[in-house]
Amino acid sequence: MLNSTLKQLSVLLAQKKLSSVELTQSCLDRVARLDPGLNAFVTIDAERSLAQARAADASIASGKAQPLTGIPLAHKDIFCAAGWRTTCGSKMLANFVSPYDAHVVEQLNAAGAVILGKTNMDEFAMGSSSETCFWGPVKNPWDRGRVPGGSSGGSAVAVAARMAPAAIGTDTGGSIRQPAAFSGICGLKPTYGVVSRYGMIAFASSLDQGGPMAKSAEDLALMLNVMAGFDARDSTSLARPTEDYTRMLDAPTEADRAKPLAGLRIGVPKEYFGDGLGSDVAAAVEAALVQFEKLGAKRVAVNLPNSGLSVPAYYVIAPAEASSNLSRFDGVRYGYRAAEYSDLADMYAKSRAQGFGAEVKRRILIGTYVLSHGYYDAYYLKAQKIRRLIAQDFVEAFKRCDLIMGPTAPSVAFGLGSMSADPVQMYLNDIYTTAANLAGLPAMSIPCGFGEGSMPVGLHLAGNYFAEARMLQVAHQYQLATDWHLRQPAGVA
């Protein structure tokens, strides 16, 4: 059952071979046993979860089951869930019990899924290692001395350690894809606007997207079917005809079953394979590309000449938007308020100084500076222009290819504490992922092999706007021919 797909679990539930209560309880038992050594979960509320599971069993019994009914899912602690403590990995919200559900949470609940628990994360989603969490660092189940990636590290570990069959996370600069890569699972960031941000605690509003994290492309598609869709409460939510993201999974692009990906043009940017990329990661990615060729795809060399500017532009835009979004945390209406202060200004200053961790404060300071009088043009506006150049590079590249592939991260998961001295060193981890957020393009990471220290390596796929179904098909066909996505870490049996 540990490696069961969402579809397999759904069949077991429908055939009454398993109840949602049994499945949920078994996940809760695994959390109780494994999580003390991993720290993936912030909040477990067995009573709430089991109540949802009982309701799901009733639904199944009366023939009203949907694909996710009865399935326990781990939720990154950035999604507001009514009645659940929602901390965003921060002391600032350590005792915040959300009075409402995020849109995505409403959708999953309505589909009959069960909230297994709230997962640990870099504070306010600012990080690439899940080490800045107020609740302590998350450990990688493949090697507990290493990070699982971030900021959705808890969700990645919940799936990697088979504590939950799937999870939800958010991705602003790579925070679904990079932990998926480091933890050996699959993660997808949809096209900007496809998943509503209502109730997803805001980090950088023009970049944030919620998305699924699971063991296979097929599972990602089933989750995306429930998560995607228009929501009037998110002013950037896109109104589009409903899509079934599973519709292309099994369809070969041409009739030849032996070459299901015949006709697929895979763009490989030379900029992604320069200095700074670990040879172990490069080798695993190259092997994946060879496998795609065996399935009928063709490689096309493409150029993304401005890709080197993704990280600088991101580290202007994201902190700027964060400084605005986090100004709501002032100790007045919710969240942490300092115990002692002299006046209102002091209450703000102390509540924020005490409630926020060091990395969050750093980014707020950067953001405040680049938006301040005299610097807005040189920094924020300049970054938004570079953003346009980066997006244009992709538009050009997609004239000559269907998908762009490369590594998700320059290395495998690094050691806990190994990057704490220099924030910039940590930021450079985002080198392959930030461009998709800046351009608003859909992107995903799937396991493609192992590297240094027998740690998982992730393959990154980027598609044109709204190409999710095609990307999922390509990944699914790869997963029918390979088994990287079925590997699980030792010690989680």
Next chain:
Amino acid sequence: MSLTLPEVKRVAWLARIEITDAEAAAAQGHLNGIFKLIEQMQSVDTEGVEPMAHGQDVVQRLREDRVTETDRHVIYQAIAPQVEDGLYLVPRVIE
């Protein structure tokens, strides 16, 4: 671009985050490192390039001017640090 210590403190004040001298000195080093990263942006010519805020060519959606929200202040204020008679309490501002 390099921040001086007074500039770090001024930015902290703008952000309404209290910062001690020691913290400002530590922050200064980290912030200047980040600015070195950001400076790479200046290497590219963006003359005539339109800033991009959004991947899709969309405009802000408007809605009908109708009341759609209900009064949920009791639920929202249940989690407030200090509340009285539907008002959030803060230190006196006006003498």
